[in-house]
Amino acid sequence: MKKVRMGMVGGGQNAFIGGVHRIAAFIDGEIELVCGAFSSNEARSKASGLSLYLPENRCYDSYDEMFKSEALLPKAQRMEFVVIVTPNYLHFPIAKAAIEHGFHVLSDKPATLNLSEAVALESLIKKHNCLYGLTHTYNGYPLVKQAKHIIEQGDLGNIVKVVVEYSQGWLASKDDEKSKQASWRLDPEKSGVSCCMGDIGVHAANLAEYVSGLHITDVCADLTSTVAGRSLDDDGTVMLKLSNGAKGVLLASQISLGDENNLKLRIYGDKKSIEWSQLDPNTLWLKSNRQATLQIRAGVGDMCPEAQRAMRTPAGHPEGYLEAFANIYQNFIAQIRAHHKGEKSDNATFDVPGIEEAVRGMAFIENVVIASQSNLKWHPFTLEIKPKFPEKN
Structure with missing residues:
Protein backbone atom coordinates (compact mmCIF):
# COMPACT_ATOMS: atom_id res chain seq x y z
CA MET A 1 0.00 0.00 0.00
CA LYS A 2 1.30 3.41 -1.00
CA LYS A 3 -0.14 6.85 -0.52
CA VAL A 4 -2.39 8.09 -3.32
CA ARG A 5 -0.72 10.97 -5.14
CA MET A 6 -2.70 14.22 -5.38
CA GLY A 7 -2.30 17.38 -7.43
CA MET A 8 -4.08 20.66 -6.72
CA VAL A 9 -5.32 23.48 -8.94
CA GLY A 10 -5.98 26.70 -7.04
CA GLY A 11 -5.75 26.96 -3.28
CA GLY A 12 -2.54 28.98 -3.14
CA GLN A 13 -1.26 31.25 -0.40
CA ASN A 14 -4.00 32.88 1.71
CA ALA A 15 -6.75 30.84 -0.01
CA PHE A 16 -9.04 29.60 2.77
CA ILE A 17 -10.56 26.59 1.02
CA GLY A 18 -7.23 25.33 -0.33
CA GLY A 19 -5.89 25.01 3.20
CA VAL A 20 -9.05 23.22 4.32
CA HIS A 21 -8.74 20.72 1.47
CA ARG A 22 -5.11 19.97 2.31
CA ILE A 23 -5.84 19.45 6.00
CA ALA A 24 -8.75 17.14 5.15
CA ALA A 25 -6.69 15.21 2.61
CA PHE A 26 -3.87 14.61 5.09
CA ILE A 27 -5.92 13.59 8.16
CA ASP A 28 -5.93 9.86 7.41
CA GLY A 29 -2.36 9.70 6.10
CA GLU A 30 -3.37 8.10 2.80
CA ILE A 31 -2.70 11.05 0.47
CA GLU A 32 0.49 12.76 -0.65
CA LEU A 33 0.46 16.17 -2.36
CA VAL A 34 2.97 15.83 -5.22
CA CYS A 35 2.28 18.81 -7.48
CA GLY A 36 0.14 21.86 -8.04
CA ALA A 37 -0.78 24.88 -10.11
CA PHE A 38 -1.87 27.01 -7.18
CA SER A 39 -2.54 30.35 -8.85
CA SER A 40 -3.01 31.96 -12.25
CA ASN A 41 -0.11 34.20 -11.22
CA GLU A 42 3.02 32.20 -12.07
CA ALA A 43 5.19 33.64 -9.30
CA ARG A 44 2.46 33.12 -6.69
CA SER A 45 1.87 29.56 -7.86
CA LYS A 46 5.57 28.75 -7.57
CA ALA A 47 5.86 30.39 -4.14
CA SER A 48 2.77 28.54 -2.90
CA GLY A 49 4.14 25.17 -4.00
CA LEU A 50 7.56 25.80 -2.47
CA SER A 51 5.92 26.81 0.81
CA LEU A 52 4.27 23.38 0.81
CA TYR A 53 7.71 21.74 0.38
CA LEU A 54 7.10 20.61 -3.19
CA PRO A 55 10.07 20.32 -5.56
CA GLU A 56 10.32 23.35 -7.84
CA ASN A 57 9.85 21.32 -11.01
CA ARG A 58 6.41 20.22 -9.81
CA CYS A 59 5.17 23.72 -8.95
CA TYR A 60 3.54 24.52 -12.27
CA ASP A 61 2.67 27.84 -13.90
CA SER A 62 -0.69 26.58 -15.22
CA TYR A 63 -2.98 23.59 -14.98
CA ASP A 64 -2.41 22.81 -18.69
CA GLU A 65 1.32 22.58 -18.09
CA MET A 66 0.73 20.43 -15.01
CA PHE A 67 -1.47 17.87 -16.73
CA LYS A 68 0.81 17.57 -19.75
CA SER A 69 3.96 17.24 -17.65
CA GLU A 70 2.47 14.86 -15.09
CA ALA A 71 1.11 12.58 -17.82
CA LEU A 72 4.67 12.14 -19.15
CA LEU A 73 6.05 11.01 -15.77
CA PRO A 74 6.39 7.31 -14.92
CA LYS A 75 3.13 5.86 -13.64
CA ALA A 76 4.57 5.33 -10.16
CA GLN A 77 5.45 9.03 -9.84
CA ARG A 78 2.71 11.04 -11.54
CA MET A 79 -0.30 12.34 -9.67
CA GLU A 80 -3.34 10.06 -9.63
CA PHE A 81 -6.05 12.64 -9.05
CA VAL A 82 -6.43 16.39 -8.98
CA VAL A 83 -8.48 18.48 -6.57
CA ILE A 84 -10.01 21.65 -8.01
CA VAL A 85 -10.33 24.60 -5.61
CA THR A 86 -10.88 27.58 -7.90
CA PRO A 87 -13.77 29.95 -8.62
CA ASN A 88 -16.70 28.26 -10.37
CA TYR A 89 -15.97 29.41 -13.92
CA LEU A 90 -12.72 27.41 -13.98
CA HIS A 91 -14.14 24.12 -12.68
CA PHE A 92 -15.21 22.71 -16.04
CA PRO A 93 -12.13 23.54 -18.16
CA ILE A 94 -9.82 22.20 -15.46
CA ALA A 95 -11.86 19.01 -14.95
CA LYS A 96 -12.09 18.50 -18.72
CA ALA A 97 -8.33 18.83 -19.20
CA ALA A 98 -7.60 16.51 -16.26
CA ILE A 99 -9.97 13.79 -17.47
CA GLU A 100 -8.64 13.98 -21.02
CA HIS A 101 -5.15 13.37 -19.63
CA GLY A 102 -6.40 10.36 -17.64
CA PHE A 103 -6.57 11.84 -14.14
CA HIS A 104 -9.38 11.39 -11.63
CA VAL A 105 -11.04 14.57 -10.33
CA LEU A 106 -12.28 15.75 -6.95
CA SER A 107 -13.91 19.17 -7.28
CA ASP A 108 -15.28 21.86 -5.06
CA LYS A 109 -18.96 22.57 -5.58
CA PRO A 110 -20.85 23.68 -7.55
CA ALA A 111 -19.44 21.40 -10.22
CA THR A 112 -19.42 23.90 -13.08
CA LEU A 113 -20.48 27.39 -14.11
CA ASN A 114 -23.75 26.14 -15.64
CA LEU A 115 -25.83 23.03 -16.30
CA SER A 116 -24.63 22.72 -19.90
CA GLU A 117 -21.05 22.27 -18.67
CA ALA A 118 -22.13 19.71 -16.06
CA VAL A 119 -23.88 17.61 -18.72
CA ALA A 120 -20.79 17.82 -20.95
CA LEU A 121 -18.64 16.78 -17.99
CA GLU A 122 -20.85 13.74 -17.42
CA SER A 123 -20.21 12.60 -21.00
CA LEU A 124 -16.45 13.10 -20.62
CA ILE A 125 -16.32 11.03 -17.45
CA LYS A 126 -18.11 8.13 -19.12
CA LYS A 127 -15.94 8.35 -22.24
CA HIS A 128 -12.61 8.35 -20.40
CA ASN A 129 -13.55 5.99 -17.53
CA CYS A 130 -12.32 8.43 -14.89
CA LEU A 131 -13.63 8.89 -11.37
CA TYR A 132 -15.26 12.14 -10.31
CA GLY A 133 -16.13 13.33 -6.81
CA LEU A 134 -17.77 16.50 -5.53
CA THR A 135 -17.07 17.88 -2.06
CA HIS A 136 -20.55 18.17 -0.59
CA THR A 137 -18.83 18.25 2.77
CA TYR A 138 -21.87 18.01 5.02
CA ASN A 139 -22.62 14.48 3.80
CA GLY A 140 -19.43 13.50 5.59
CA TYR A 141 -20.70 14.01 9.14
CA GLY A 316 -17.09 13.13 23.89
CA HIS A 317 -14.23 14.10 21.58
CA PRO A 318 -15.86 16.51 19.10
CA GLU A 319 -15.35 15.97 15.42
CA GLY A 320 -16.43 18.65 13.00
CA TYR A 321 -16.03 20.28 9.60
CA LEU A 322 -12.47 19.16 8.88
CA GLU A 323 -13.22 15.55 9.75
CA ALA A 324 -16.40 15.60 7.65
CA PHE A 325 -14.33 16.95 4.76
CA ALA A 326 -11.76 14.21 5.38
CA ASN A 327 -14.48 11.57 5.14
CA ILE A 328 -15.20 12.66 1.56
CA TYR A 329 -11.50 12.28 0.80
CA GLN A 330 -11.27 8.94 2.60
CA ASN A 331 -14.15 7.49 0.60
CA PHE A 332 -12.81 8.89 -2.67
CA ILE A 333 -9.40 7.33 -2.03
CA ALA A 334 -11.06 3.96 -1.36
CA GLN A 335 -12.90 4.41 -4.66
CA ILE A 336 -9.62 5.11 -6.50
CA ARG A 337 -7.95 2.05 -4.96
CA ALA A 338 -10.86 -0.15 -6.05
CA HIS A 339 -10.74 1.37 -9.55
CA HIS A 340 -7.02 0.54 -9.84
CA LYS A 341 -7.78 -3.09 -8.95
CA GLY A 342 -10.55 -3.31 -11.53
CA GLU A 343 -13.17 -3.72 -8.81
CA LYS A 344 -16.58 -2.09 -8.57
CA SER A 345 -15.94 1.62 -8.06
CA ASP A 346 -19.19 3.53 -8.56
CA ASN A 347 -19.90 6.59 -6.42
CA ALA A 348 -22.91 5.08 -4.65
CA THR A 349 -20.94 2.07 -3.40
CA PHE A 350 -18.26 4.31 -1.87
CA ASP A 351 -20.66 6.99 -0.61
CA VAL A 352 -19.02 9.74 -2.66
CA PRO A 353 -21.08 12.56 -4.20
CA GLY A 354 -20.42 12.25 -7.93
CA ILE A 355 -21.46 13.44 -11.34
CA GLU A 356 -25.16 12.65 -10.74
CA GLU A 357 -25.15 15.00 -7.75
CA ALA A 358 -23.11 17.49 -9.81
CA VAL A 359 -25.71 17.61 -12.57
CA GLN A 373 -38.00 35.25 -12.26
CA SER A 374 -41.46 33.91 -13.09
CA ASN A 375 -44.93 34.77 -11.83
CA LEU A 376 -45.95 31.12 -12.02
CA LYS A 377 -46.05 29.31 -8.69
CA TRP A 378 -44.68 25.82 -9.40
CA HIS A 379 -41.98 24.86 -11.89
CA PRO A 380 -41.00 21.26 -12.66
CA PHE A 381 -37.46 20.43 -11.58
CA THR A 382 -35.83 19.54 -14.89
CA LEU A 383 -32.38 18.59 -16.11
CA GLU A 384 -33.12 20.36 -19.38
CA ILE A 385 -30.47 22.88 -20.42
CA LYS A 386 -31.87 26.40 -20.71
CA PRO A 387 -30.30 28.28 -23.66
CA LYS A 388 -31.21 31.68 -22.21
CA PHE A 389 -32.34 32.95 -18.83
CA PRO A 390 -35.11 35.52 -18.55
CA GLU A 391 -34.01 39.05 -17.80
CA LYS A 392 -34.04 39.90 -14.10
CA ASN A 393 -37.13 41.88 -13.00
Whole structure:
Protein backbone atom coordinates (compact mmCIF):
# COMPACT_ATOMS: atom_id res chain seq x y z
CA MET A 1 0.00 0.00 0.00
CA LYS A 2 1.30 3.41 -1.00
CA LYS A 3 -0.14 6.85 -0.52
CA VAL A 4 -2.39 8.09 -3.32
CA ARG A 5 -0.72 10.97 -5.14
CA MET A 6 -2.70 14.22 -5.38
CA GLY A 7 -2.30 17.38 -7.43
CA MET A 8 -4.08 20.66 -6.72
CA VAL A 9 -5.32 23.48 -8.94
CA GLY A 10 -5.98 26.70 -7.04
CA GLY A 11 -5.75 26.96 -3.28
CA GLY A 12 -2.54 28.98 -3.14
CA GLN A 13 -1.26 31.25 -0.40
CA ASN A 14 -4.00 32.88 1.71
CA ALA A 15 -6.75 30.84 -0.01
CA PHE A 16 -9.04 29.60 2.77
CA ILE A 17 -10.56 26.59 1.02
CA GLY A 18 -7.23 25.33 -0.33
CA GLY A 19 -5.89 25.01 3.20
CA VAL A 20 -9.05 23.22 4.32
CA HIS A 21 -8.74 20.72 1.47
CA ARG A 22 -5.11 19.97 2.31
CA ILE A 23 -5.84 19.45 6.00
CA ALA A 24 -8.75 17.14 5.15
CA ALA A 25 -6.69 15.21 2.61
CA PHE A 26 -3.87 14.61 5.09
CA ILE A 27 -5.92 13.59 8.16
CA ASP A 28 -5.93 9.86 7.41
CA GLY A 29 -2.36 9.70 6.10
CA GLU A 30 -3.37 8.10 2.80
CA ILE A 31 -2.70 11.05 0.47
CA GLU A 32 0.49 12.76 -0.65
CA LEU A 33 0.46 16.17 -2.36
CA VAL A 34 2.97 15.83 -5.22
CA CYS A 35 2.28 18.81 -7.48
CA GLY A 36 0.14 21.86 -8.04
CA ALA A 37 -0.78 24.88 -10.11
CA PHE A 38 -1.87 27.01 -7.18
CA SER A 39 -2.54 30.35 -8.85
CA SER A 40 -3.01 31.96 -12.25
CA ASN A 41 -0.11 34.20 -11.22
CA GLU A 42 3.02 32.20 -12.07
CA ALA A 43 5.19 33.64 -9.30
CA ARG A 44 2.46 33.12 -6.69
CA SER A 45 1.87 29.56 -7.86
CA LYS A 46 5.57 28.75 -7.57
CA ALA A 47 5.86 30.39 -4.14
CA SER A 48 2.77 28.54 -2.90
CA GLY A 49 4.14 25.17 -4.00
CA LEU A 50 7.56 25.80 -2.47
CA SER A 51 5.92 26.81 0.81
CA LEU A 52 4.27 23.38 0.81
CA TYR A 53 7.71 21.74 0.38
CA LEU A 54 7.10 20.61 -3.19
CA PRO A 55 10.07 20.32 -5.56
CA GLU A 56 10.32 23.35 -7.84
CA ASN A 57 9.85 21.32 -11.01
CA ARG A 58 6.41 20.22 -9.81
CA CYS A 59 5.17 23.72 -8.95
CA TYR A 60 3.54 24.52 -12.27
CA ASP A 61 2.67 27.84 -13.90
CA SER A 62 -0.69 26.58 -15.22
CA TYR A 63 -2.98 23.59 -14.98
CA ASP A 64 -2.41 22.81 -18.69
CA GLU A 65 1.32 22.58 -18.09
CA MET A 66 0.73 20.43 -15.01
CA PHE A 67 -1.47 17.87 -16.73
CA LYS A 68 0.81 17.57 -19.75
CA SER A 69 3.96 17.24 -17.65
CA GLU A 70 2.47 14.86 -15.09
CA ALA A 71 1.11 12.58 -17.82
CA LEU A 72 4.67 12.14 -19.15
CA LEU A 73 6.05 11.01 -15.77
CA PRO A 74 6.39 7.31 -14.92
CA LYS A 75 3.13 5.86 -13.64
CA ALA A 76 4.57 5.33 -10.16
CA GLN A 77 5.45 9.03 -9.84
CA ARG A 78 2.71 11.04 -11.54
CA MET A 79 -0.30 12.34 -9.67
CA GLU A 80 -3.34 10.06 -9.63
CA PHE A 81 -6.05 12.64 -9.05
CA VAL A 82 -6.43 16.39 -8.98
CA VAL A 83 -8.48 18.48 -6.57
CA ILE A 84 -10.01 21.65 -8.01
CA VAL A 85 -10.33 24.60 -5.61
CA THR A 86 -10.88 27.58 -7.90
CA PRO A 87 -13.77 29.95 -8.62
CA ASN A 88 -16.70 28.26 -10.37
CA TYR A 89 -15.97 29.41 -13.92
CA LEU A 90 -12.72 27.41 -13.98
CA HIS A 91 -14.14 24.12 -12.68
CA PHE A 92 -15.21 22.71 -16.04
CA PRO A 93 -12.13 23.54 -18.16
CA ILE A 94 -9.82 22.20 -15.46
CA ALA A 95 -11.86 19.01 -14.95
CA LYS A 96 -12.09 18.50 -18.72
CA ALA A 97 -8.33 18.83 -19.20
CA ALA A 98 -7.60 16.51 -16.26
CA ILE A 99 -9.97 13.79 -17.47
CA GLU A 100 -8.64 13.98 -21.02
CA HIS A 101 -5.15 13.37 -19.63
CA GLY A 102 -6.40 10.36 -17.64
CA PHE A 103 -6.57 11.84 -14.14
CA HIS A 104 -9.38 11.39 -11.63
CA VAL A 105 -11.04 14.57 -10.33
CA LEU A 106 -12.28 15.75 -6.95
CA SER A 107 -13.91 19.17 -7.28
CA ASP A 108 -15.28 21.86 -5.06
CA LYS A 109 -18.96 22.57 -5.58
CA PRO A 110 -20.85 23.68 -7.55
CA ALA A 111 -19.44 21.40 -10.22
CA THR A 112 -19.42 23.90 -13.08
CA LEU A 113 -20.48 27.39 -14.11
CA ASN A 114 -23.75 26.14 -15.64
CA LEU A 115 -25.83 23.03 -16.30
CA SER A 116 -24.63 22.72 -19.90
CA GLU A 117 -21.05 22.27 -18.67
CA ALA A 118 -22.13 19.71 -16.06
CA VAL A 119 -23.88 17.61 -18.72
CA ALA A 120 -20.79 17.82 -20.95
CA LEU A 121 -18.64 16.78 -17.99
CA GLU A 122 -20.85 13.74 -17.42
CA SER A 123 -20.21 12.60 -21.00
CA LEU A 124 -16.45 13.10 -20.62
CA ILE A 125 -16.32 11.03 -17.45
CA LYS A 126 -18.11 8.13 -19.12
CA LYS A 127 -15.94 8.35 -22.24
CA HIS A 128 -12.61 8.35 -20.40
CA ASN A 129 -13.55 5.99 -17.53
CA CYS A 130 -12.32 8.43 -14.89
CA LEU A 131 -13.63 8.89 -11.37
CA TYR A 132 -15.26 12.14 -10.31
CA GLY A 133 -16.13 13.33 -6.81
CA LEU A 134 -17.77 16.50 -5.53
CA THR A 135 -17.07 17.88 -2.06
CA HIS A 136 -20.55 18.17 -0.59
CA THR A 137 -18.83 18.25 2.77
CA TYR A 138 -21.87 18.01 5.02
CA ASN A 139 -22.62 14.48 3.80
CA GLY A 140 -19.43 13.50 5.59
CA TYR A 141 -20.70 14.01 9.14
CA PRO A 142 -21.25 10.71 10.99
CA LEU A 143 -24.70 11.66 12.29
CA VAL A 144 -25.84 12.80 8.86
CA LYS A 145 -25.08 9.27 7.72
CA GLN A 146 -26.90 7.89 10.76
CA ALA A 147 -29.93 10.06 9.95
CA LYS A 148 -29.92 8.71 6.39
CA HIS A 149 -29.79 5.17 7.80
CA ILE A 150 -32.67 5.80 10.21
CA ILE A 151 -34.84 6.97 7.32
CA GLU A 152 -33.81 4.02 5.12
CA GLN A 153 -34.84 1.68 7.96
CA GLY A 154 -38.33 3.22 7.89
CA ASP A 155 -38.21 4.55 11.46
CA LEU A 156 -39.79 7.86 10.43
CA GLY A 157 -42.52 6.20 8.43
CA ASN A 158 -43.68 8.04 5.33
CA ILE A 159 -41.86 11.37 4.96
CA VAL A 160 -44.32 14.26 4.80
CA LYS A 161 -42.15 17.40 5.16
CA VAL A 162 -38.51 18.44 4.79
CA VAL A 163 -37.12 21.73 6.10
CA VAL A 164 -33.51 22.67 5.39
CA GLU A 165 -31.93 26.03 6.09
CA TYR A 166 -28.46 27.44 5.59
CA SER A 167 -27.88 30.96 6.85
CA GLN A 168 -24.73 33.06 7.00
CA GLY A 169 -24.16 36.76 7.61
CA TRP A 170 -20.82 37.39 5.94
CA LEU A 171 -22.30 39.31 2.95
CA ALA A 172 -24.72 41.46 4.95
CA SER A 173 -23.27 44.85 3.91
CA LYS A 174 -21.67 46.59 0.95
CA ASP A 175 -18.35 46.68 2.78
CA ASP A 176 -18.32 42.87 2.89
CA GLU A 177 -17.78 42.79 -0.89
CA LYS A 178 -14.16 43.92 -0.59
CA SER A 179 -12.72 40.47 0.11
CA LYS A 180 -11.49 38.21 -2.70
CA GLN A 181 -13.89 35.48 -1.58
CA ALA A 182 -16.85 37.82 -1.93
CA SER A 183 -15.88 39.59 -5.14
CA TRP A 184 -15.83 36.55 -7.41
CA ARG A 185 -18.96 35.02 -5.84
CA LEU A 186 -20.90 38.17 -6.71
CA ASP A 187 -19.57 38.28 -10.29
CA PRO A 188 -21.86 36.42 -12.75
CA GLU A 189 -18.92 35.79 -15.09
CA LYS A 190 -17.09 33.84 -12.38
CA SER A 191 -19.88 32.56 -10.14
CA GLY A 192 -22.70 31.81 -12.59
CA VAL A 193 -26.38 32.77 -12.40
CA SER A 194 -26.52 32.72 -8.60
CA CYS A 195 -24.43 33.69 -5.60
CA CYS A 196 -26.36 32.49 -2.56
CA MET A 197 -28.08 29.48 -4.14
CA GLY A 198 -24.94 28.54 -6.03
CA ASP A 199 -22.72 28.83 -2.98
CA ILE A 200 -24.79 27.44 -0.09
CA GLY A 201 -28.32 26.73 -1.35
CA VAL A 202 -26.96 23.88 -3.45
CA HIS A 203 -25.40 22.38 -0.29
CA ALA A 204 -28.78 22.51 1.45
CA ALA A 205 -30.56 20.90 -1.52
CA ASN A 206 -27.99 18.13 -1.71
CA LEU A 207 -28.20 17.45 2.03
CA ALA A 208 -32.00 17.22 1.91
CA GLU A 209 -31.92 14.75 -0.98
CA TYR A 210 -29.02 12.72 0.46
CA VAL A 211 -30.57 12.18 3.88
CA SER A 212 -34.22 11.81 2.85
CA GLY A 213 -33.50 9.57 -0.13
CA LEU A 214 -36.01 11.67 -2.10
CA HIS A 215 -35.56 13.84 -5.18
CA ILE A 216 -36.83 17.37 -5.68
CA THR A 217 -39.49 17.30 -8.42
CA ASP A 218 -40.87 20.89 -8.39
CA VAL A 219 -39.76 24.27 -7.07
CA CYS A 220 -41.29 27.66 -6.26
CA ALA A 221 -38.61 30.24 -5.56
CA ASP A 222 -38.10 33.82 -4.43
CA LEU A 223 -34.48 35.02 -4.66
CA THR A 224 -33.38 38.48 -3.60
CA SER A 225 -30.43 40.81 -4.05
CA THR A 226 -30.80 42.49 -0.67
CA VAL A 227 -27.78 44.77 -0.81
CA ALA A 228 -28.14 47.55 -3.41
CA GLY A 229 -26.11 47.18 -6.57
CA ARG A 230 -25.69 43.42 -6.50
CA SER A 231 -26.52 41.55 -9.70
CA LEU A 232 -26.76 38.15 -7.99
CA ASP A 233 -28.91 36.88 -5.12
CA ASP A 234 -27.71 36.99 -1.53
CA ASP A 235 -30.90 35.55 0.04
CA GLY A 236 -33.64 33.16 -1.03
CA THR A 237 -36.58 30.96 -0.12
CA VAL A 238 -37.54 27.87 -2.11
CA MET A 239 -40.63 25.73 -1.65
CA LEU A 240 -40.15 22.13 -2.74
CA LYS A 241 -42.19 19.19 -3.92
CA LEU A 242 -40.49 15.84 -3.41
CA SER A 243 -40.64 12.55 -5.27
CA ASN A 244 -42.94 10.82 -2.75
CA GLY A 245 -45.43 13.72 -2.74
CA ALA A 246 -44.00 15.38 0.39
CA LYS A 247 -43.50 19.15 0.61
CA GLY A 248 -40.42 21.01 1.72
CA VAL A 249 -38.89 24.40 2.37
CA LEU A 250 -35.30 25.46 1.66
CA LEU A 251 -33.98 28.70 3.13
CA ALA A 252 -30.57 30.07 2.15
CA SER A 253 -29.15 33.43 3.16
CA GLN A 254 -25.82 35.23 3.24
CA ILE A 255 -27.21 38.43 4.75
CA SER A 256 -28.51 36.92 8.04
CA LEU A 257 -26.52 39.22 10.29
CA GLY A 258 -24.72 37.37 13.08
CA ASP A 259 -25.23 33.87 11.67
CA GLU A 260 -22.01 31.94 11.13
CA ASN A 261 -22.49 28.70 9.21
CA ASN A 262 -25.96 27.81 10.38
CA LEU A 263 -27.00 24.70 8.46
CA LYS A 264 -30.00 22.81 9.87
CA LEU A 265 -32.04 19.88 8.61
CA ARG A 266 -35.42 18.70 9.87
CA ILE A 267 -37.25 15.76 8.29
CA TYR A 268 -40.77 14.85 9.44
CA GLY A 269 -42.40 11.47 8.92
CA ASP A 270 -45.84 10.24 9.93
CA LYS A 271 -44.23 8.26 12.80
CA LYS A 272 -41.17 10.23 13.91
CA SER A 273 -38.92 13.11 12.89
CA ILE A 274 -35.19 13.87 12.93
CA GLU A 275 -33.30 17.11 13.49
CA TRP A 276 -29.61 17.88 12.94
CA SER A 277 -27.57 21.08 13.08
CA GLN A 278 -24.08 21.69 11.72
CA LEU A 279 -23.37 23.93 14.73
CA ASP A 280 -23.85 20.89 17.00
CA PRO A 281 -22.84 18.10 14.62
CA ASN A 282 -22.33 15.37 17.22
CA THR A 283 -26.01 15.41 18.17
CA LEU A 284 -28.99 14.02 16.26
CA TRP A 285 -32.53 14.30 17.64
CA LEU A 286 -35.17 11.62 17.03
CA LYS A 287 -38.64 12.83 18.04
CA SER A 288 -42.18 11.55 18.26
CA ASN A 289 -45.56 12.53 19.73
CA ARG A 290 -45.81 9.28 21.70
CA GLN A 291 -42.31 8.60 23.00
CA ALA A 292 -39.64 10.58 24.78
CA THR A 293 -37.35 12.54 22.48
CA LEU A 294 -34.15 10.58 21.86
CA GLN A 295 -30.79 12.34 21.72
CA ILE A 296 -28.34 10.35 19.60
CA ARG A 297 -24.70 11.23 20.23
CA ALA A 298 -21.77 10.40 17.98
CA GLY A 299 -19.77 7.48 19.34
CA VAL A 300 -22.46 6.31 21.79
CA GLY A 301 -24.26 3.04 21.13
CA ASP A 302 -24.65 1.20 17.86
CA MET A 303 -24.27 3.15 14.63
CA CYS A 304 -24.73 2.08 11.04
CA PRO A 305 -21.49 1.02 9.27
CA GLU A 306 -21.31 4.25 7.25
CA ALA A 307 -21.53 6.40 10.38
CA GLN A 308 -19.10 4.17 12.25
CA ARG A 309 -16.48 4.47 9.50
CA ALA A 310 -16.87 8.25 9.57
CA MET A 311 -15.96 8.53 13.28
CA ARG A 312 -12.35 8.71 14.37
CA THR A 313 -12.52 9.42 18.12
CA PRO A 314 -14.36 8.06 21.18
CA ALA A 315 -17.55 9.67 22.42
CA GLY A 316 -17.09 13.13 23.89
CA HIS A 317 -14.23 14.10 21.58
CA PRO A 318 -15.86 16.51 19.10
CA GLU A 319 -15.35 15.97 15.42
CA GLY A 320 -16.43 18.65 13.00
CA TYR A 321 -16.03 20.28 9.60
CA LEU A 322 -12.47 19.16 8.88
CA GLU A 323 -13.22 15.55 9.75
CA ALA A 324 -16.40 15.60 7.65
CA PHE A 325 -14.33 16.95 4.76
CA ALA A 326 -11.76 14.21 5.38
CA ASN A 327 -14.48 11.57 5.14
CA ILE A 328 -15.20 12.66 1.56
CA TYR A 329 -11.50 12.28 0.80
CA GLN A 330 -11.27 8.94 2.60
CA ASN A 331 -14.15 7.49 0.60
CA PHE A 332 -12.81 8.89 -2.67
CA ILE A 333 -9.40 7.33 -2.03
CA ALA A 334 -11.06 3.96 -1.36
CA GLN A 335 -12.90 4.41 -4.66
CA ILE A 336 -9.62 5.11 -6.50
CA ARG A 337 -7.95 2.05 -4.96
CA ALA A 338 -10.86 -0.15 -6.05
CA HIS A 339 -10.74 1.37 -9.55
CA HIS A 340 -7.02 0.54 -9.84
CA LYS A 341 -7.78 -3.09 -8.95
CA GLY A 342 -10.55 -3.31 -11.53
CA GLU A 343 -13.17 -3.72 -8.81
CA LYS A 344 -16.58 -2.09 -8.57
CA SER A 345 -15.94 1.62 -8.06
CA ASP A 346 -19.19 3.53 -8.56
CA ASN A 347 -19.90 6.59 -6.42
CA ALA A 348 -22.91 5.08 -4.65
CA THR A 349 -20.94 2.07 -3.40
CA PHE A 350 -18.26 4.31 -1.87
CA ASP A 351 -20.66 6.99 -0.61
CA VAL A 352 -19.02 9.74 -2.66
CA PRO A 353 -21.08 12.56 -4.20
CA GLY A 354 -20.42 12.25 -7.93
CA ILE A 355 -21.46 13.44 -11.34
CA GLU A 356 -25.16 12.65 -10.74
CA GLU A 357 -25.15 15.00 -7.75
CA ALA A 358 -23.11 17.49 -9.81
CA VAL A 359 -25.71 17.61 -12.57
CA ARG A 360 -28.61 17.78 -10.10
CA GLY A 361 -26.85 20.57 -8.22
CA MET A 362 -26.42 22.70 -11.31
CA ALA A 363 -30.00 21.94 -12.34
CA PHE A 364 -31.20 23.06 -8.89
CA ILE A 365 -29.39 26.39 -9.19
CA GLU A 366 -30.75 27.12 -12.66
CA ASN A 367 -34.27 25.88 -11.88
CA VAL A 368 -34.65 28.11 -8.83
CA VAL A 369 -33.28 31.16 -10.64
CA ILE A 370 -35.80 30.66 -13.45
CA ALA A 371 -38.62 30.01 -10.98
CA SER A 372 -37.77 33.19 -9.08
CA GLN A 373 -38.00 35.25 -12.26
CA SER A 374 -41.46 33.91 -13.09
CA ASN A 375 -44.93 34.77 -11.83
CA LEU A 376 -45.95 31.12 -12.02
CA LYS A 377 -46.05 29.31 -8.69
CA TRP A 378 -44.68 25.82 -9.40
CA HIS A 379 -41.98 24.86 -11.89
CA PRO A 380 -41.00 21.26 -12.66
CA PHE A 381 -37.46 20.43 -11.58
CA THR A 382 -35.83 19.54 -14.89
CA LEU A 383 -32.38 18.59 -16.11
CA GLU A 384 -33.12 20.36 -19.38
CA ILE A 385 -30.47 22.88 -20.42
CA LYS A 386 -31.87 26.40 -20.71
CA PRO A 387 -30.30 28.28 -23.66
CA LYS A 388 -31.21 31.68 -22.21
CA PHE A 389 -32.34 32.95 -18.83
CA PRO A 390 -35.11 35.52 -18.55
CA GLU A 391 -34.01 39.05 -17.80
CA LYS A 392 -34.04 39.90 -14.10
CA ASN A 393 -37.13 41.88 -13.00
